[in-house]
Amino acid sequence: MATYAIGLDFGTNSCRSLIVNISNGEELASHVFNYPSGEAGVIVDPANPHLARQNPADYVIGIEVTIKEGIKEARKNDSKFKPENIIGIGVDTTGSSPMPVDYDGRPLCFSNKFKNNPSAMVWLWKDHTAYAEAEKITNLAAKQRPEYLAKIGGVYSSEWFWSKILHLQKENPEVFDTAYSFVEICDWIPAVLTGVTNPDKIKRSVCAAGHKAMYNDGWGGLPDEEFLNELSPKLGKVRNSLYQKAYPAEEKIGNLSKEWADKLGLSTNVAVAVGAFDAHMGAVGAGVTTGTLVKILGTSTCDIMIWPNKESIADIPGVCGIVDGSVLGGFYGIEAGQSAVGDIFLWFVNHLVPEKYGKTQEEKFKNLESAAEKLAPGETGLLALDWNNGNRTILVDVRLTGLLLGQTLHTQPHEIYRALVESTAFGALAIIDRIESNGVKINEIVNCGGLAIKNAMLMQIYADITGRPMKVSRSEQTPALGAAMFGAVSAGKEISGYANISEAQKAMTGVSKVYEPIQKNHEVYKKLYALYMQLHDGFGTKSGAGNMYNVMKDLLTIRDSIREGKA
């Protein structure tokens, strides 16, 4: 008898259910629900471009719609499928996306008093209103608690938990004071499903806690009260409304509540797993294991690895986070990333590509790509830095900007497009080099996310630039697949047949395609990468490369030799 699990994936604009056959990872059905609130699910403020909030009511409707519709589809697709054979639900979300809640775990924006008040909603991961608070936290930690910074690459982000809570206090003191506690949505949604939402009782995710709230068992959990009080006298109190202990996502948080079981047509035996962030569960769905780098390629990029926590691991300068159990229990989760990848291409296509490449964004991308893939490495004479949105890893610096170099009076948009793709690959290689040079060996790279699936030219360029095979994950929905796997495993071995996630991965994950590096291209890219690193260090570090005289000339020499070779 086949059994199934449901993965629920809560993104920026929509949420998705995925119904998976536990024995082999077969994806029976998937349903997407677009959030009805705000602009494509995001509450914005025309007067403040940094603000990005979400209405948690959208998640509640989303659970019901996506699971019910998913079940309908699964029935259609497989006549043997029975909803009563669903054994677990896992949840992944964006993050850090905290919100203020009352004693019952009810979002404050559900109350009449704070209805439609963005301060009382979910502070979406990409809300940057707290940039000043982030700097304050970084500066104080640098002085008083350097160990906090060592685990997060050196800089606390405006996207993260404490920055946002601290900014709320300034933005709306009344909401801040009214809140009984603050909950990440990856903790709140599983709590809603089990019906236990009192903040004191919610089993919180170590993924969110460790990567975004500076939680670490090594220093007794969350940052200490003294440190928080120095940021704001009321912040120490917030600490006490949170948690002493955080849990990996293999843990079961509880069973589906009677209310939700009835609503969804499922049994109350369904296990609900501790939640986690999309990238971390996505890495599991992509088959992450020791030595595997999983790259989730989207508007920005998330790089995830794991490392046995029995072995020692050094802090890796510039890498966003190393957190015990954040991906899998028994392993450190290592998180790195690029602040913008797909977003750079979108910026370019939306602003700087004329209609001769097509009328729609899609047409423009298609034509840019077919023209760009005919170019040889080095042929454009162009070199770019992928810093239009700063550099998350390894420089951890939002005050860096884009650079394009080598343009002549004949440079074409598709040449620039190729240079931008290459720049993101060089950025990816810089991260790989940084991780490996700190003792964490990378044996394979598995890619997932929209760009990995859709953009063959990009994947080949990544293979050619890194000199490594680029594998593409079999599942196109790795976060939801990972969530479903956690849901299944949290039900226990007797029910799921899996003692842990590693066993589930062997059966449920795989690779659909491999892009092998082309040696000839790699040789050219080695030269370009050296120039990229010269710019990278020259513009990105205080101690870096000096005179830039050679850069343009070397590029032209490379370009000319490529063009001659082609002629």
Added chain:
Amino acid sequence: MATYAIGLDFGTNSCRSLIVNISNGEELASHVFNYPSGEAGVIVDPANPHLARQNPADYVIGIEVTIKEGIKEARKNDSKFKPENIIGIGVDTTGSSPMPVDYDGRPLCFSNKFKNNPSAMVWLWKDHTAYAEAEKITNLAAKQRPEYLAKIGGVYSSEWFWSKILHLQKENPEVFDTAYSFVEICDWIPAVLTGVTNPDKIKRSVCAAGHKAMYNDGWGGLPDEEFLNELSPKLGKVRNSLYQKAYPAEEKIGNLSKEWADKLGLSTNVAVAVGAFDAHMGAVGAGVTTGTLVKILGTSTCDIMIWPNKESIADIPGVCGIVDGSVLGGFYGIEAGQSAVGDIFLWFVNHLVPEKYGKTQEEKFKNLESAAEKLAPGETGLLALDWNNGNRTILVDVRLTGLLLGQTLHTQPHEIYRALVESTAFGALAIIDRIESNGVKINEIVNCGGLAIKNAMLMQIYADITGRPMKVSRSEQTPALGAAMFGAVSAGKEISGYANISEAQKAMTGVSKVYEPIQKNHEVYKKLYALYMQLHDGFGTKSGAGNMYNVMKDLLTIRDSIREGKA
């Protein structure tokens, strides 16, 4: 009784006549003739993007059409105008644009043998087929005749006379061997008008000779035979088919021939002046005098000054040429320039501006400008280098390329457009600083050419960046006006009333508009210029600035302070 002169201006795509009242510079009529040959007057080769030739037959037709039509218009515009009161004709052309001719001064492409053969046509200024020969000449001169290079800024160009002649020998030895001599078109067209075209008898322009053929009385005229023979055994012979002495454009070459006088309805008393290049005559038409920098702003830029030849002048490193008499007799002509200005804007608009800015090139420019002029200096956070076509002055390096820095995910095309305009102004200031720091004081700047007349935003930015008033020449056709002035003066004082060009300038030239620098903007631009020069020296010189770490951050700081001040 009013007297008149005709200026004939031979450009890249068309030629123009201008009929001018000698007493006050009033422009009675102007007629443009588009060259019928090739693509917009330029013979190109799809297989070789460096090739750009012209058919000299177009000039001959152009003389007749533009003068006849000009006279018709002048009659219409002024009932007192009489063609018999035309006293002189002056000619300016592009250059260096040499062509091979036979003993009679007939272009070889007029013969049946070499008809339609691009090698036998005019080698237009922007023909770059001779880049390898240019390098050869530079290298040999650096070793054996450093004095040659000192007067031309250090590098001999592929656009210049000897490079082209040398390349012709390789490109088509038969044409090379058949040629009796080689003539710049600024020498050939006046010769045609006087009917004396035998190369031995043509009075050649010191402007063309000095700036492009390394002619200098200081070393006995043209480069010596030994030097030329080392470049190619046949090149020494070419020297002997050329000239011992070259002349400034105030000199009369002769009178209009009977044939042309009849054809045009003019008298054979009309004086024809020695020809010169457009920029140099344009400077005269713009009122150049000691201490005046004339900027001719077009697709590229030419900067012209003069300096009394009684006073000593140092070689100015990186300045294209210092030639006695090239603008006016009794003065050194100083020529500098930027390899691309309008061409950079054209490149950007033609390739990287989407249709939301307009359907046509003209609409796009208009909308970019109206959006860009609302921006404050420093507000874009962008900085560019104006090197898409290399750097002519002061680095004299074609192997330099463009650079754009500071872009985010929100950067808009009109912001980039403004940054590109600013980059050309920074480049202009770098030239001003270089000239002044070598002892040539600049008291005023007069601008002419299309961009000066049409682009008010650009002119204001130039004023703000340089911190100097930008005057705009009254005449919109300064090269043709200058040519007409030379035509008039060459007729002699008794006829024209002017003993020399300086006297003519006082009566015939003027300024129509002055853009005053705005101090507040200048203060911001001083900071941006320092960053520009950091990039300029870092990427453009071997000894220049080192680490670039500050560049992006300083730009963001400037941008943020400007944005705050505006909010």
